[in-house]
Amino acid sequence: MINWTNFVSQLINGLALGALLALISSGLTIIYGTLGVLNLAHGAMFMLGGYAGYMAYTATNSFIVAVAAGALALMVFGLVLERVVIRYFYSRPHEDQLLVTFGLSIVIVEAVRFFFGSETRNVPAPEALNGVVSLGFMIYPKYRLALVGIVAAALLALFIVLYRTRLGMIVRAGIEDPVMVDSLGINVYRVFMVVFGIGAMAAGFAGIANAPVVSLTPEVGEAILVQTFVVVVIGGVGSFPGAVLGGLIAGEIISITSMINPGYAYVMLFAAMTLVLMLRPHGLLGTPGRE
Amino acid sequence: MSEFDPKAPKGRRDFIRAGLGAVGALALPGFATRAMAAENQPPVGTWPAGAEGNSVFIGIAVPRTGTYAVQGEDELKGWQLAIEHLNSGHPLMKAISPKTRKGVLGKEVKYGVADSAAKPNNAVQAEQRFITENKAILMTGSTSSAVAVAMNKLAQREKVLYVTGISGSNDTTGKDCVRYGFRQNFYGQTAAAALGPVLVKAFGKNKKAAYMTPDYTYGHTVTKSMQDYLATAGWTTVTNQVSPLGAPDFSSYLLNIANSGADVLINVNWGHDAVLSIQQAQRFGIFEKMKLAVPYQIPFLAPEVGGGLLAGVYAATDFWWTLQDKYPLAKQFVDAFEKRWGYKPEWGANNAYMSFAFWADAVENAGTFYPPDVIKSFEAGRKLQSTVGEVYFRKEDHQLVRPVVIVQGKKQSDMKNKEDFWEVLEVMPGAPLMQKPDAFGCNLGDYT
Numbered sequence: 001m002i003n004w005t006n007f008v009s010q011l012i013n014g015l016a017l018g019a020l021l022a023l024i025s026s027g028l029t030i031i032y033g034t035l036g037v038l039n040l041a042h043g044a045m046f047m048l049g050g051y052a053g054y055m056a057y058t059a060t061n062s063f064i065v066a067v068a069a070g071a072l073a074l075m076v077f078g079l080v081l082e083r084v085v086i087r088y089f090y091s092r093p094h095e096d097q098l099l100v101t102f103g104l105s106i107v108i109v110e111a112v113r114f115f116f117g118s119e120t121r122n123v124p125a126p127e128a129l130n131g132v133v134s135l136g137f138m139i140y141p142k143y144r145l146a147l148v149g150i151v152a153a154a155l156l157a158l159f160i161v162l163y164r165t166r167l168g169m170i171v172r173a174g175i176e177d178p179v180m181v182d183s184l185g186i187n188v189y190r191v192f193m194v195v196f197g198i199g200a201m202a203a204g205f206a207g208i209a210n211a212p213v214v215s216l217t218p219e220v221g222e223a224i225l226v227q228t229f230v231v232v233v234i235g236g237v238g239s240f241p242g243a244v245l246g247g248l249i250a251g252e253i254i255s256i257t258s259m260i261n262p263g264y265a266y267v268m269l270f271a272a273m274t275l276v277l278m279l280r281p282h283g284l285l286g287t288p289g290r291e
Numbered sequence: 292m293s294e295f296d297p298k299a300p301k302g303r304r305d306f307i308r309a310g311l312g313a314v315g316a317l318a319l320p321g322f323a324t325r326a327m328a329a330e331n332q333p334p335v336g337t338w339p340a341g342a343e344g345n346s347v348f349i350g351i352a353v354p355r356t357g358t359y360a361v362q363g364e365d366e367l368k369g370w371q372l373a374i375e376h377l378n379s380g381h382p383l384m385k386a387i388s389p390k391t392r393k394g395v396l397g398k399e400v401k402y403g404v405a406d407s408a409a410k411p412n413n414a415v416q417a418e419q420r421f422i423t424e425n426k427a428i429l430m431t432g433s434t435s436s437a438v439a440v441a442m443n444k445l446a447q448r449e450k451v452l453y454v455t456g457i458s459g460s461n462d463t464t465g466k467d468c469v470r471y472g473f474r475q476n477f478y479g480q481t482a483a484a485a486l487g488p489v490l491v492k493a494f495g496k497n498k499k500a501a502y503m504t505p506d507y508t509y510g511h512t513v514t515k516s517m518q519d520y521l522a523t524a525g526w527t528t529v530t531n532q533v534s535p536l537g538a539p540d541f542s543s544y545l546l547n548i549a550n551s552g553a554d555v556l557i558n559v560n561w562g563h564d565a566v567l568s569i570q571q572a573q574r575f576g577i578f579e580k581m582k583l584a585v586p587y588q589i590p591f592l593a594p595e596v597g598g599g600l601l602a603g604v605y606a607a608t609d610f611w612w613t614l615q616d617k618y619p620l621a622k623q624f625v626d627a628f629e630k631r632w633g634y635k636p637e638w639g640a641n642n643a644y645m646s647f648a649f650w651a652d653a654v655e656n657a658g659t660f661y662p663p664d665v666i667k668s669f670e671a672g673r674k675l676q677s678t679v680g681e682v683y684f685r686k687e688d689h690q691l692v693r694p695v696v697i698v699q700g701k702k703q704s705d706m707k708n709k710e711d712f713w714e715v716l717e718v719m720p721g722a723p724l725m726q727k728p729d730a731f732g733c734n735l736g737d738y739t
Contacts, residue, residue: 118360223539258543
């Protein structure tokens with residue numbers, strides 16, 4: 001299906017797909033970049049945000065309420081999780097962090113399956129964003145286009161919080177030298193808790209914002225998590241702008257490759273990651289030497 | 292196929308048994324009879340160890356997580372109901388397997404369940420454990436043909452019988468067929484031969500088709516069978532969108548389809564992949580440009596997709612509960628299933644139930660769990676009563692010769708109850724739909 005119309009269509013689709021991936025990856029990279037914890041439960045938290053939103057939607061029939069509920073529920077969940085489990089693992093080896101978050105993801109997924117079953121749950125897009133928009137040469141779902149803007153706004157908000165506020169400054173200082181920050185009278189571990197909550201909130205927001213696109217099942221986070229890791233590796237582990245760039249690159253790779261040969265769309269994504277790892281091991285926008 | 296005559300000699304085993312009976316009457320010492328039996332039936336697989344106690348064990352590896360989880364749970368309920376019916380000697384089970392009393396050959400049937408997540412490796416590991424630890428005398432499972440093919444190979448290697456769960460690939464009883472494997476349900480070739488004429492009649496000749504194909508044996512063979520059949524009516528393939536099992540998003544594939552100029556979208560995706568790809572296709576406005584057809588119907592597709600999206604859509608399937616109006620056994624099955632589980636069975640549950648019932652029939656007729664004799668009993672080609680009429684196993688490839696059911700999605704306004712999603716258009720006899728037994732390269736292999 002290689003022709004001009006399809007090429008432009010796939011470029012736009014790549015952008016929309018990339019924006020979604022960027023949003024999901026941002027939560028992962030925030031937590032890793034600041035706390036140094038590679039959170040394998042991120043996919044499960046993404047899914048949980050979707051289900052929290054779904055419950056709010058079925059109760060209120062309002063998409064806005066659903067989005068707010070998905071994000072807030074996961075923020076609370078993240079804060080609790082950090083206090084109860086994660087904080088004990090900051091100084092433990094990465095292997096332990098991977099195992100505990102992997103275990104958490106299994107518990108979360110199976111808990112959701114226990115209560116909701118494996119059946120698909122649908123959260124429709126708001127009425128105004130239902131249907132398709134005609135761009136002349138192509139038609140495209142309105143909600144997916146709107147999502148690009150929603151994602152951009154959410155990413156900007158996250159960026160400001162983490163890089164243009166006092167909180168962000170403390171966080172970044174805490175990463176470099178927590179003892180020093182602590183000795184300056186700042187409770188750096190409370191800040192870490194907030195950061196984990198923000199990362200979880202980003203996952204929850206992405207989960208419910210994505211729900212009208214992907215439909216919910218307990219496994220919805222699993223497949224996304226793999227792609228998210230690819231995005232983070234391409235963009236640079238721990239780099240917030242890297243997650244955005246990586247997301248967009250991944251979206252375009254999937255879209256454009258599928259135009260040439262759909263069977264290779266996801267293969268090419270991993271090929272790109274391999275290439276980045278070979279030529280620039282710290283990722284496109286990552287900082288060399290940072291763990 | 293010759294008619295089964297219960298009075299006719301049934302082969303070597305029965306001959307030996309009759310002979311031994313006569314000799315026994317002449318007070319031949321007991322050890323001599325055991326020695327002769329052992330000589331003629333050397334241990335095979337888990338036999339005789341698995342059949343020595345008061346019970347026999349079946350290993351079930353079914354997806355309870357992953358893309359096919361919903362369908363897997365339905366299948367499991369079918370197997371569980373069949374086991375309950377076997378152990379209690381339920382009238383429905385007796386109608387299918389007339390020699391059944393209680394249990395199988397008087398032994399209680401026990402079972403273990405493992406989650407395969409539709410992954411061949413998981414399924415094989417689980418079944419290997421059931422063989423080693425529980426001496427399983429029968430294995431089942433698969434909602435993915437990749438699993439079915441792997442299980443076939445395990446069954447032949449371990450010499451333990453395997454009846455497939457849902458498996459739509461031509462390969463399962465084609466190039467990857469085995470002596471120890473049997474399939475009850477319909478598959479790519481019969482789906483295409485049944486649904487093809489319906490599509491041509493509905494949409495005309497010389498149409499352009501777009502395909503969505505999951506990237507493994509099931510997807511490739513079903514798509515190929517559909518393409519081959521429709522080519523005879525002048526249909527062409529304008530695009531074939533191959534995607535991995537469990538793809539998180541279908542947008543880029545759907546854009547290719549939207550821009551392909553196709554008249555009909557033939558969606559071979561299965562499980563949640565089918566649900567998501569159809570929902571997303573609707574959001575991309577694809578159904579305003581082309582019609583949808585589903586060659587291999589997915590249990591719970593209509594309610595999961597929602598929104599009446601399947602109204603008017605043609606599909607081929609194995610069983611649909613309204614067949615109870617046509618077949619008395621279907622009515623018994625639907626009633627019993629609904630009473631037990633609280634909903635109308637889908638075809639995965641029906642397939643599961645029937646495959647155990649046919650296995651019980653084969654064992655009862657063989658009079659032993661000795662695998663080669665059970666296989667020969669399956670291969671005898673007895674006419675079997677089923678929930679879709681009379682059927683039989685083809686001895687050359689161990690495929691059940693059975694009808695394919697053509698259904699069409701109902702409009703929400705036409706549904707008589709909340710589970711009335713499909714209208715049965717036709718029940719097409721199986722034999723004319725099937726390829727010649729050797730056409731897909733089946734070579735069954737050895738009995739021992």
